[in-house]
Amino acid sequence: MVLLFLPDPVTEENVRALRAQTDHVYIVDNSPDDPSSARVRAALHEDPRVSWLPQHANRGVAAGFNAGMRAAIAAGYDEVVVFDQDSTITPGFIETLTRARSRVPEAGVIGPSLRSAATGIIYRPERGVGVEEKDVLISSGSSFSRALLERIGLHDEPLFIDYVDHDICLRARRAGYRNLKVYDAVLDHRFGDSAPTTLFGRRVYLANYSLTRIFHATRNRVIVTRRYGFGRWFWEDLWFTTKAWVKLLLLEEHRMAKIREAGRGVIAGLRYPARERRW
Incomplete structure (x- = not known):
């Protein structure tokens, strides 16, 4: 799923890249009345593998992620990966995350290595090999299983934005799950304006x-x-x-x-x- 809020033109490309690696893409739109969202919607509205979930207002990151997660789980999917609109996946991204989960029975939140969209350089703390257990991962690009969400719940909506990823990851650890960073899955990400x-x-x-x-x-x-x-x-x-x-x-x-x-x-x-x- 992809969360939108006043999206820029690159968002359409990001969604198309996701569609090529997933069964279905849910787009949660926190700014449905804005022309920027209308442009993305017009470009993708005929695609049967893309579902649009307009919100009545900007409900924040946590509620937006939850809306997409609920839709995916209700449709019968056992795994959902969430993305900000400014995150771009690389080849083999989804398959790499899914393979990592299948190898660790107690896997909780599984996330990628982050590369700067501005410089094309992987951030220093994000460099590594294989899979490493972490306390927290950013939500964008992270995979959540149905079993995990049914056990620990969804994102804490009153937090609205920032540290909602910390909260759900630390909740998973408290419940006995292992959060994993998969270094072979690389996500191009932008923090703020960069x-x-x-x-x-x-x-x-x-x-x-x-x-x-x-x-x-x-x-x-x-x-x-x-x-x-x-x-x-x-x-x-x-x-x-x-x-x-x-x-x-x-x-x-x-x-x-x-x-x-x-x-x-x-x-x-x-x-x-x-x-x-x-x-």
Whole structure:
């Protein structure tokens, strides 16, 4: 399934690539009234292997993923792979993930290695060989089995966006499953704008996330930490978050507004009822 929100022209190509490797593609549209979505829908509406699931409003990443998962499971599929609209699969992607699941009976969430869509280079933490067990994987490009979802539930919808992938992966681990990164399955992915610039003589890429996303990312980081504690996932995420904030504070616009939203997010995260929600 593919989640849309104000999609750009490359989305149509991404969906066609998915259709070539899957039995069916469910498109969950969080912006059905926008012309950008209408263009993608017009290009794909006659394809019998593509189903369109328009939402009445932007319900967020978690609810969008869940809508596609429910549709796939209801149609009788035993495995569903979820994607953001800006993620592009590579040859053999789906088969590689499926083969990895078949070899590990207790497999939970199974995800790919990530390659920068902006540079064509695999991110350093994403380089490896074979299959490796991980605490968390990003949802885009990750595979979920029917058995897993029936046991642990779907994404936590009130989280809306950011850390919904951490939450479902850590929930799977808590239930005794093993989350697996499959290095032979490569996904071209874009974080935010991926706007190029220079910092200390090095080329870097800025996410330029909105104030809304800054708030939710900060709030949800606190919520997930309260739920699952300071495991390996936390320290890996802290390193990634620290680098992102260094770039934000030195190079991005609206820095003070983003700092204020992060502060609001921390307070909201501490006030949030941190019990697990299942959907």
